[in-house]
Amino acid sequence: MSNFLNFIKDNKEKTFFIFILFWLLVIAQIETYSQLTTSGTFAATMRLAIPILLAGLGGIFSERSGVVNIGLEGMMIMGTWFGAWAAWLYGPWWGVAAGIFGGLIFGLIHAIATVSFQVDHIVSGVAINILAAGTARFFSVVAYANESQGGATQSPRISGEISSFSLPFLSGGTFLGNETSDLLRNLEDLNLFFISDISGLLGGLTRDISYLSFIALSLVPICMWVLWSTPFGLQLRSVGEFPVGSESLGINVYLMKYIGVTLSGAFSGLAGAYLVIESSGIYRENQTGGRGFIALASVIFGNWRPTGVLMGSGLFGYADALQLRSEESVHGLLLLISIVLLALSVYLLFNKKSRNGAISLLMAFGFGIWFLNSTSVPNEFVYFTPHITTLVVLSFASQRLRMPKSVGQPYKKGEGG
Amino acid sequence: MKVYLKILSFLTPLIALAISFGLTTFILILIDRDPVETFTLMFDYGTTGKSIISILNRSIPLYISAVAVAVGFKMGMFNIGVEGQYILGALIAAQVGAVLILPRPLHVLTIFIVAAVVSGIWAGISGYLKVKKGVHEVISTIMLNYIGAGIVAYLLANIFFEKDEDNSLKVPQTNYLSESGQLPPLNNILGLEELPNLNSFIVGAVFVGIFYYWLVWKTSLGFDLRATGLNPVAAKFSGADPNKLIVLAMLISGGIAGLVGMSNLVGYFHRYTIDFPTGLGFAGITVALLGRNHPVGMALGALLISFLERSSQILDLNNIPKEIERIMQGIVILVVVVSYEVVRRYILTQEVKLASRMVDKDE
Numbered sequence: 001m002s003n004f005l006n007f008i009k010d011n012k013e014k015t016f017f018i019f020i021l022f023w024l025l026v027i028a029q030i031e032t033y034s035q036l037t038t039s040g041t042f043a044a045t046m047r048l049a050i051p052i053l054l055a056g057l058g059g060i061f062s063e064r065s066g067v068v069n070i071g072l073e074g075m076m077i078m079g080t081w082f083g084a085w086a087a088w089l090y091g092p093w094w095g096v097a098a099g100i101f102g103g104l105i106f107g108l109i110h111a112i113a114t115v116s117f118q119v120d121h122i123v124s125g126v127a128i129n130i131l132a133a134g135t136a137r138f139f140s141v142v143a144y145a146n147e148s149q150g151g152a153t154q155s156p157r158i159s160g161e162i163s164s165f166s167l168p169f170l171s172g173g174t175f176l177g178n179e180t181s182d183l184l185r186n187l188e189d190l191n192l193f194f195i196s197d198i199s200g201l202l203g204g205l206t207r208d209i210s211y212l213s214f215i216a217l218s219l220v221p222i223c224m225w226v227l228w229s230t231p232f233g234l235q236l237r238s239v240g241e242f243p244v245g246s247e248s249l250g251i252n253v254y255l256m257k258y259i260g261v262t263l264s265g266a267f268s269g270l271a272g273a274y275l276v277i278e279s280s281g282i283y284r285e286n287q288t289g290g291r292g293f294i295a296l297a298s299v300i301f302g303n304w305r306p307t308g309v310l311m312g313s314g315l316f317g318y319a320d321a322l323q324l325r326s327e328e329s330v331h332g333l334l335l336l337i338s339i340v341l342l343a344l345s346v347y348l349l350f351n352k353k354s355r356n357g358a359i360s361l362l363m364a365f366g367f368g369i370w371f372l373n374s375t376s377v378p379n380e381f382v383y384f385t386p387h388i389t390t391l392v393v394l395s396f397a398s399q400r401l402r403m404p405k406s407v408g409q410p411y412k413k414g415e416g417g
Numbered sequence: 418m419k420v421y422l423k424i425l426s427f428l429t430p431l432i433a434l435a436i437s438f439g440l441t442t443f444i445l446i447l448i449d450r451d452p453v454e455t456f457t458l459m460f461d462y463g464t465t466g467k468s469i470i471s472i473l474n475r476s477i478p479l480y481i482s483a484v485a486v487a488v489g490f491k492m493g494m495f496n497i498g499v500e501g502q503y504i505l506g507a508l509i510a511a512q513v514g515a516v517l518i519l520p521r522p523l524h525v526l527t528i529f530i531v532a533a534v535v536s537g538i539w540a541g542i543s544g545y546l547k548v549k550k551g552v553h554e555v556i557s558t559i560m561l562n563y564i565g566a567g568i569v570a571y572l573l574a575n576i577f578f579e580k581d582e583d584n585s586l587k588v589p590q591t592n593y594l595s596e597s598g599q600l601p602p603l604n605n606i607l608g609l610e611e612l613p614n615l616n617s618f619i620v621g622a623v624f625v626g627i628f629y630y631w632l633v634w635k636t637s638l639g640f641d642l643r644a645t646g647l648n649p650v651a652a653k654f655s656g657a658d659p660n661k662l663i664v665l666a667m668l669i670s671g672g673i674a675g676l677v678g679m680s681n682l683v684g685y686f687h688r689y690t691i692d693f694p695t696g697l698g699f700a701g702i703t704v705a706l707l708g709r710n711h712p713v714g715m716a717l718g719a720l721l722i723s724f725l726e727r728s729s730q731i732l733d734l735n736n737i738p739k740e741i742e743r744i745m746q747g748i749v750i751l752v753v754v755v756s757y758e759v760v761r762r763y764i765l766t767q768e769v770k771l772a773s774r775m776v777d778k779d780e
Contacts, residue, residue, distance in 0.1 A: 070555060113751065119758045122495050122555055126702055127754055131747030134740075141738040142448055152740065293559045300556065380571035387563040391552070398551035 023339050025197050033332030037197040039188055041321050041329075042204025047278055048324075049317025050216045051076070051271040051288075055295035056302065056309035057223050058107075058267025063304055064227065065260025066240035068408045070125030071110050073292025074132030075265045078102035079272020081136040084283030085143060087158035092277045095158060096212065099273025100266045106132055107265015108258075115257045118410035137285065155283035162277060164213075167206040182207075210278060216270070223306045236260055240404035243411045253411060268292060290387065297390045301397040304404060315393075316386045323382040330377045330385070338367035419771065422764050430707070430714070433756040434721075437749040444744065450737050458735055463728030470613045475723035477622045477680040478503075478694070480716055482701025484629045485674035487710040489554075491633055492646040492666050498540060498558025499674040500698025501565030506536030507678030508569050508591070511689035512577045514682075515592040524597040525683055529621075532682075533675035539565060540671020544664035554667070562698070573689070590690035600683045618680035625673060626712045632669070642666060674698070703750045709757065722746065 008015045028036040035041055055072045062069035082102030087095025106128055113124040137152065144150025149157060166173030172182030184203035188196045227233035238246045239256040247253050271291070276283055294316055295309075302308020322330050341364035348357030442452040462468060482499050489496035496502075510532035519527060542561060546552040579588040602614035609615060633639040644652035645662055653659055677697055686693060704722055708715030729742035 109751070113755055117755045117758050118762070119754050123706060123754050124751075126495075126497065127706070127747070127751045130699065130703060131744075131751055134743030134745075134747035138738065138740040138744040141740045145738070290559065290563055293556070297556050297560070300553070378571055378575065380567045380574070383570075384564045384567035387560040391546070391557060391560050391564075394552045394556065395546060395550040398553075 019343060020336070020340055023336055025194060027332050027336055028197060029193060030332070033329045035325055035329040036322070036332055037200050039185070039200040039203035039207065041318075041325055042201050043207065044204075044321035044325055045314065045317040046205060046213060046217075047317075048320040049313040050213060050278075051275045052291050052295045052298060052313035052316050053310060054216055054219070054271035054274060055268045055292050056298045056313055057219055057306060058103075058264035058271070059296050059299040060223065060227070060264075060304055060306060060309060061236070061260045061267070062107075062264035063299060063407050064237050064240045064404055065257045066243060066404060066406045066409070066411065067111070067114050067257055067261050068121040068125065069110065069261065069264050070122050070293070070296060071106065071128030071132075072125075072264065072268045072295050073288060073290065074125075074129035075103040075106045075110075075268035076272040076275075076288045076292040076295075077129075077132040077136050078106050079269035080276050080283050080287050081139055081155075081272075082269070083273030084155040084158055084276045085139075087160075087273075087277055088156050091160045092158065092162045092212075095277050096270065096273050099276070100269045103269015103272060104262055104266040107262040107268070110265065111258045111261035114261065114410070115254055118412060120410070121408055140283070140285070153285035157282050158277065161281075162210045162212045164208045164210040166208055171203055171207040173207075212274060212278060216274060219267075220306045220310050227306075237404070240407055243406055244415055247413070247415075254413060257411075268295075271295070294386055294390055297394060300401065300403070301390075301393050303401050312393075315389065319385045319389055323385060327376045327379075327382070330382050331371070331375065334367050334371040334374075334377065338364050338371055341367060419767070422767055425760060426764060429756055429760045430709075430753065433753040434749065436756070437745065437752045440748050440752070441741065441745050445737075445741065448738075454735075455732065455737050455741070458731050458737075459725075459728035462731035463724050466612050468727050470609075470615050472720060472723040472727050473619060474614075474616045474680070474685075475726060476716075476719040477616055477619050478677045478697045479700055479704050479722060480622050480719040481625050481673060481679075482677045482697050483704035483708060483715040483719060484625050484712070485670050485677065486701050486705040487708075487715060488629065488633070488642075488670040488673060489666055490646070490705060490710050491639075492642040492662060493649070494646075494663065494666055494670075495555050496540060496543070496558055496667065496670045496674070497555055497702065498543060498561050498565075498698070499670075499677065499701050500696070501558075501562035502536035502539045502671045502674040503532075503677035503698060504569050504693070504695065505539050505565045506532035506534075506675035507682055507693065508572060508577065508689045509535045510675075510679075511591045511594070511682055512572075514594045514598045515688065517598070518595060519597060521597040524595075525600060528594070528598055528683060529676060529679055532679060533672040536675030537668045537672035540667045540674060541664060544667030547667075548660045548663050554663075573691070577689070591688045594683065594687045598683060599687050602684065614685075616680045616684040618684050621676065621679065625676060626716060629673075630712045638665070677701070703746060706750060707753055 024036060027033050055076055058075075059069055059072055079099040079102055083095040083099030085095075086098030109131075110124055110128050113119045113127070114121050140150070140155065141152045144155050145152065147156045166182075168175035168180045170183050172185065173180060182203075184199045184206070187199035188203055190196055225233075227237060235246065235251045236256050236259065238249075239251065239253050239260075243253045246256075272288065275287060275291070280287065295313070298309050298312030298316070302310075302312045322333070341360050345357045345360035345364055348354075348360055438456075445452040445455055463472070482503070485499050485502075486496055510528045513531045514524065514528040517524060517527060539561060540558070543552075543554045543557040546557045547554050573589040573591075574587075577591050579590050579592055600617045603617045603619070604610055604612065604615055607615065631639075633642060641652065641657040641662055644655065645657055645659055649659060678693065681694060682689065700722060704715055704718040707718035707721070725742045725745055729739040729745075732739040732741065
């Protein structure tokens with residue numbers, strides 16, 4: 001028992017995390033809220049998380065090389081536009097390539113402005129976003145105005161889709177041309193506590209995965225390897241920490257920054273193309289809906305690491321998926337928040353932080369009463385769940401994060417003398 | 418400073434505009450349209466009497482939005498949340514204004530104050546989060562934009578919708594302001610009866626500009642703001658409290674942002690509807706950058722953007738996509754920030770050279 005208590009003391013965050021997961025599982029046992037942990041929800045989570053994940057990975061490259069990239073949103077917009085345009089004309093894989101290209105061009109513009117001309121990074125990023133929105137609108141008018149389904153704000157439906165696969169034996173994929181069992185589906189249907197929920201998670205992540213999703217997910221380990229296990233990665237990161245020192249060692253600081261920012265554009269472009277090709281099948285104005293900004297936020301609270309971004313984007317994808325798939329289950333989250341806040345207030349009061357404890361307790365009751373007196377959460381609130389999650393998570397995490405030392409500071413060649 | 422450096426600094430916006438026009442010309446040629454014809458059409462249409470009134474009306478909220486952004490810029494803070502701040506302020510002010518019955522000057526004034534306070538508080542959240550929680554204001558203001566838009570949509574659909582006697586009508590717009598809460602147009606005073614209405618809140622915009630100038634350049638608070646923006650460490654040692662300044666700057670910036678929607682509320686729509694113009698917050702960033710945070714520069718910037726928006730309306734009738742204006746705005750803003758930075762650095766190096774030459778002479 002004392003071992004257990006010590007574990008809790010040493011791993012407060014892990015315990016807190018496990019606590020949340022446990023109650024999520026408990027709530028998911030209630031029939032109304034069963035959508036919280038089905039394979040369908042997790043599959044949707046993945047589809048919705050990947051655009052944020054990709055743009056976030058791009059953000060890491062840019063920020064690790066020392067350039068703040070608030071233009072991720074604009075680069076993503078270019079990805080959606082070019083992705084839809086090429087996918088409509090030539091098919092989905094051409095859309096992917098064109099999306100990457102569109103984002104890359106805008107990444108290059110950001111690099112020219114911030115690295116060569118040393119414009120303030122945020123000012124340039126804001127300008128990129130404005131330019132991208134205008135460009136997309138203008139291109140749409142030029143390219144789609146005379147098409148039957150297209151117009152100033154949307155493209156015609158794209159042709160074809162990227163094929164998908166399932167894992168054999170576990171998720172009912174084909175093996176050497178034969179149908180195999182769908183073990184995870186069977187387990188999920190048994191409705192066992194924990195086992196079925198985990199099967200739902202694994203099933204959702206391994207059933208009917210498109211090849212593009214697979215590529216996107218595999219970029220996480222690839223980025224980790226490139227940034228932390230190759231000389232190039234070391235050079236790129238050193239430029240974001242201490243450019244003067246890097247230059248004295250013969251590293252081409254400008255080149256590294258150019259590569260970092262341009263890559264972030266390419267990743268954001270891919271994110272945009274994914275959004276069009278895998279989610280909507282069509283380009284629509286404002287389709288990105290701030291995902292580029294959320295990606296930037298997930299870079300920050302992911303502590304500038306790919307795994308952190310993966311977790312952050314997963315969280316947003318989950319919130320988004322619940323909103324799309326079932327409104328009842330979002331209602332269940334109110335109960336979860338109430339329980340978590342209650343536990344937090346007990347912890348705070350126990351540690352004599354009475355003011356914060358009281359606030360927490362009050363909010364716990366507030367959410368509890370809201371939960372008991374309603375059957376659903378208003379759509380308008382559900383819509384900004386990801387954004388409010390960002391604010392809350394950042395409020396708790398910001399002070400413990402360590403950003404690249406010289407991120408956001410303009411650097412001029414030969415500054416070190 | 419040498420005279421030619423001063424002239425260069427003054428000419429930079431014009432150089433940037435010339436480059437932008439060059440790039441736009443290039444795009445027009447690419448899509449096979451005649452650039453000379455395009456610009457002539459825009460100029461002719463944009464300088465008619467009707468257009469000038471329209472341009473002035475458009476400039477009012479743009480200018481106020483730019484001033485709101487500029488207050489933040491002056492101390493190195495980016496208030497990208499003017500968008501969310503002004504729509505929230507305008508909605509609450511519209512609702513309060515529709516419920517209240519007060520004599521005219523007081524009624525209108527109350528509406529302004531409510532809008533400024535609501536928007537100020539909304540912006541203040543970002544200041545608080547920055548000071549207490551270390552959340553960067555760029556991220557928090559952007560997120561608050563989305564949250565603000567969601568709250569506005571919710572309130573409009575569920576609580577503040579238009580009400581008649583038996584509450585059956587649920588149109589997502591507030592009730593009209595009573596006569597005492599409206600500002601009549603300026604046309605009668607200026608003798609412009611035959612032209613479209615000139616919004617009288619233009620006077621308010623001028624006051625906002627003067628207030629901005631007074632606050633930032635003539636008060637000790639403004640001095641602290643600017644000092645912190647230029648060199649936070651030095652400002653701290655001179656006794657400025659950066660945390661207090663951050664929250665104050667956001668409150669002031671948000672308060673001014675609250676006035677962005679007022680020309681449309683008290684002078685045009687007289688209610689908050691779903692037609693209420695959005696995007697003015699982002700356009701304000703463009704104008705603030707264009708006008709280099711200078712009260713007069715931003716006024717010219719607001720007029721320029723409004724001119725582009727208005728004059729491009731004629732293009733569609735002549736088979737030129739009017740959206741060329743959107744891309745023009747984007748190009749202008751990017752070219753402007755790059756050329757300002759280049760010229761700033763050039764002048765800096767020239768000044769250093771001049772100074773060192775003077776030192777050499779002395780020796």
